Amino acid sequence: MTPHPDSAITILLDSQAHDLALKFAAEQATPQRGKQVYLNTLAICAVNQWLKLLQIETAPMQSHFWNAGLRALLDIADLLLPKLGRLECRPIRLGQTTFATPTELQPDLIGCVVVQFEQDLSYGQLLGFVPTEQIGLPTGEVLEEVALSELQPLSRLIARLYESPSIAAQPAITTSRVSGGTNYFNDLSSTSVTHLSQWLQDTFSVGWRSLESLMWEAELSPAREPDKKSLRHTEKAKFPTEPYVRGKRLELGNSGETEEIALVVNLTPQANEENEVLILVHPLQSQYLPAGLVMALLDEMGVVIAEVKSSVKDNLIKRTLRGKPGERFSVKVTLEAAIALEHFTI
Amino acid sequence: MNEITQPINIQDQQQAMNALLVELKRSPDLLQSTYPAYSTILEETLEHYLKQMTGVSASPSMESLVTQLNDRLYDELFCRLFEVLRQAPENSLEWKLAMHELLHQLQPLVKRHSHPDYQEALHRTWDWFISRYREFNPCSDAVKQSLVKWVNGYLYWRTRDLRSGQTVSISLDEPIDREAGATRLDRISDTAWQAPTLDGIDQLIAQQQAQATKRVGEQLAQYINEDPTGELKRCHPRKYPACHAQYLAQMRLLEEPALKFEAIAATLNLTKAIVHNHWYDRCLPLLRKIAIRFGYQSE
Numbered sequence: 001m002t003p004h005p006d007s008a009i010t011i012l013l014d015s016q017a018h019d020l021a022l023k024f025a026a027e028q029a030t031p032q033r034g035k036q037v038y039l040n041t042l043a044i045c046a047v048n049q050w051l052k053l054l055q056i057e058t059a060p061m062q063s064h065f066w067n068a069g070l071r072a073l074l075d076i077a078d079l080l081l082p083k084l085g086r087l088e089c090r091p092i093r094l095g096q097t098t099f100a101t102p103t104e105l106q107p108d109l110i111g112c113v114v115v116q117f118e119q120d121l122s123y124g125q126l127l128g129f130v131p132t133e134q135i136g137l138p139t140g141e142v143l144e145e146v147a148l149s150e151l152q153p154l155s156r157l158i159a160r161l162y163e164s165p166s167i168a169a170q171p172a173i174t175t176s177r178v179s180g181g182t183n184y185f186n187d188l189s190s191t192s193v194t195h196l197s198q199w200l201q202d203t204f205s206v207g208w209r210s211l212e213s214l215m216w217e218a219e220l221s222p223a224r225e226p227d228k229k230s231l232r233h234t235e236k237a238k239f240p241t242e243p244y245v246r247g248k249r250l251e252l253g254n255s256g257e258t259e260e261i262a263l264v265v266n267l268t269p270q271a272n273e274e275n276e277v278l279i280l281v282h283p284l285q286s287q288y289l290p291a292g293l294v295m296a297l298l299d300e301m302g303v304v305i306a307e308v309k310s311s312v313k314d315n316l317i318k319r320t321l322r323g324k325p326g327e328r329f330s331v332k333v334t335l336e337a338a339i340a341l342e343h344f345t346i
Numbered sequence: 347m348n349e350i351t352q353p354i355n356i357q358d359q360q361q362a363m364n365a366l367l368v369e370l371k372r373s374p375d376l377l378q379s380t381y382p383a384y385s386t387i388l389e390e391t392l393e394h395y396l397k398q399m400t401g402v403s404a405s406p407s408m409e410s411l412v413t414q415l416n417d418r419l420y421d422e423l424f425c426r427l428f429e430v431l432r433q434a435p436e437n438s439l440e441w442k443l444a445m446h447e448l449l450h451q452l453q454p455l456v457k458r459h460s461h462p463d464y465q466e467a468l469h470r471t472w473d474w475f476i477s478r479y480r481e482f483n484p485c486s487d488a489v490k491q492s493l494v495k496w497v498n499g500y501l502y503w504r505t506r507d508l509r510s511g512q513t514v515s516i517s518l519d520e521p522i523d524r525e526a527g528a529t530r531l532d533r534i535s536d537t538a539w540q541a542p543t544l545d546g547i548d549q550l551i552a553q554q555q556a557q558a559t560k561r562v563g564e565q566l567a568q569y570i571n572e573d574p575t576g577e578l579k580r581c582h583p584r585k586y587p588a589c590h591a592q593y594l595a596q597m598r599l600l601e602e603p604a605l606k607f608e609a610i611a612a613t614l615n616l617t618k619a620i621v622h623n624h625w626y627d628r629c630l631p632l633l634r635k636i637a638i639r640f641g642y643q644s645e
Contacts, residue, residue, distance in 0.1 A: 007380050007450065008450070009446070009449060009450050009453065010453055012465055012468060012469055013541065014465070014466075014469065014539075015539045015541075018541060018542065022547075022550060022551065022554055023554075025547075025551045025554065025555070026551065026554035026555050026557070026558045026561070027558065027561050027562050027563055027644070028551075028555065028561065028563035029561060029563035029564045029566070029567045029600075030563075030602060031548060031551055031552050031555065032602045033563060033602070034551040034552075034554075034555055034563075035547060035548060035551060038547055038551060053445070053449060053472065053476055054442045054445055054446055055436055055437070055442070055445075055476075056442065067637070067638055067641035067642075068562045068640070068641040068644045069562055069566060069636075069637035069638055069639065069640035069641025069642070069643075069644065070634070070637045070638060070641055071641075072562045072563040072566050072637070072640075072641075073563075073566050073599055073633060073636075073637040073640075074599070074633075074634075074637065075604075093544065103598070103599070103630070104626075104630050104634070117544060118544070119543045119544045119545065120541065120543060120544075121541045121542055121543060121544055121547065122465055122540075122541030123541075140623070140626075141622065142622070142626060144606055144607070153380040154446060154450075155380045155381065155382075155443055155446055155447065156380075158439065158442050158443055158446055159439060159443065162439040209627060249631075
């Protein structure tokens with residue numbers, strides 16, 4: 001079955017792609033896992049080749065898959081598109097009617113491109129794509145597999161790349177995590193827009209989690225200073241307790257050090273159809289925010305409408321705005337050269 | 347008398363044409379495309395073609411009608427695509443949609459060879475096409491035919507070059523992949539290479555794995571199974587200590603095939619939601635950190 005014959009494209013895979021696939025497969029614990037990594041590598045090469053033909057910039061070596069540990073442990077095959085987000089390249093064999101979703105859905109994931117392989121591995125066929133919101137449901141559930149009948153044409157994916165606000169002359173998001181001398185990935189370039197009005201129906205998009213679960217994770221972090229007072233004990237006093245509050249973990253990397261912070265958003269409906277939105281930034285690894293961290297609120301044109309900077313021993317910084325449903329804004333968090341950008345619609 | 351019979355004939359003919367139009371649009375053999383402008387091209391071409399047919403007594407079979415129409419549709423579509431590719435900037439959405447559509451439609455029309463160097467020649471042909479498409483002149487009566495001839499011509503000569511070991515008008519040192527630093531020379535030395543098959547890679551992988559002394563996959567599996575610091579076993583929902591990260595990682599990442607959340611939940615006598623949420627909220631971030639650590643160590 002070819003779900004989108006009117007969109008599919010065949011990509012030739014040369015010896016370089018196969019050499020890389022074999023190299024990565026050889027690192028795996030079992031032959032089955034090796035084969036999965038082999039096909040994941042070919043799928044990435046095929047999608048990368050297609051994007052190159054269309055002159056869309058890619059950065060495969062800055063993708064999560066490029067880390068030997070992540071590609072060994074998780075079933076992932078991501079390809080980073082600088083300033084746009086990330087694509088998951090999912091391999092399937094001829095005859096499959098569903099595809100397995102990746103082990104994890106990154107916040108900047110645009111969607112999954114399905115690549116079909118036959119016996120002859122000299123080529124792969126790009127069948128179509130499924131956007132992230134069809135995999136990570138608003139209820140928080142992540143589907144383990146998706147039917148090929150759900151695939152959308154590749155042309156729709158191209159159009160979607162241009163819908164991203166970050167393609168329209170946003171400043172370059174150059175945050176990279178450097179560790180052990182290896183230039184590592186950029187997982188802060190979020191391209192999806194968070195629709196706050198959906199929170200009123202108790203539907204939250206992937207990445208936006210209850211404060212409780214964020215704090216749990218922070219406590220597990222080996223980087224967290226053990227002598228600090230538990231965040232869980234202080235959270236209630238500092239954070240809003242209204243029902244429409246959610247947090248997202250962001251990482252800001254500079255010169256080998258990574259600062260983990262929580263971006264917390266609280267939505268409060270007002271009587272006059274307006275909503276009040278409280279936005280605050282809180283540390284996850286330590287008691288205080290690093291001094292000099294800047295949170296800026298931008299309007300839909302990218303113009304700064306408010307800005308706040310952390311001082312020494314600030315444990316949170318916050319700003320509030322009001323807006324009508326449908327209005328758009330962005331939050332930019334900056335620490336030295338590292339930038340995290342989140343887009344919202346009220 | 348004429349005044350009465352003529353309108354009836356036109357009406358009949360109109361009805362017959364409308365029926366034919368519906369039948370044509372339903373034909374699975376008619377050229378399909380998701381390109382935004384294609385629906386307009388289809389409507390206009392069909393209308394134009396059927397107008398021409400009005401008054402023609404001998405009606406062609408549906409099969410030959412679709413073949414003739416497809417030739418026109420290809421011509422119209424390719425003309426439109428080249429128009430966009432010439433006028434729109436290369437970083438625009440219009441250009442990228444047009445190039446994707448052109449590659450998609452052109453691929454099946456390009457000649458296939460069983461020649462061992464065919465793949466390499468085809469690679470070069472697409473590289474060349476992307477850089478030289480502006481040189482193609484679509485202003486002819488048979489755009490599809492002349493475009494396919496143009497591309498097949500280049501493909502034929504590249505196959506000949508590779509067969510004879512010659513290269514014409516291409517520098518061997520010219521980089522084909524700047525990131526990897528590969529040159530055309532690398533590829534030419536590779537022409538005897540044949541891609542492995544889906545079943546054939548099993549043996550290749552087993553051989554390579556046997557030769558590898560330090561496999562990050564094995565080290566990670568060992569770490570998860572041993573949990574030397576106890577961090578995985580400690581990571582569980584407060585009320586459900588058996589639902590810990592080590593067990594879930596074993597079931598989700600080490601077991602082959604991986605167990606689904608429903609099956610894991612059944613073994614723990616818990617709901618799927620408890621296992622699912624714990625996995626995504628706490629286990630994955632923890633496992634991710636461990637994996638990254640091992641990844642750096644292996645580099």
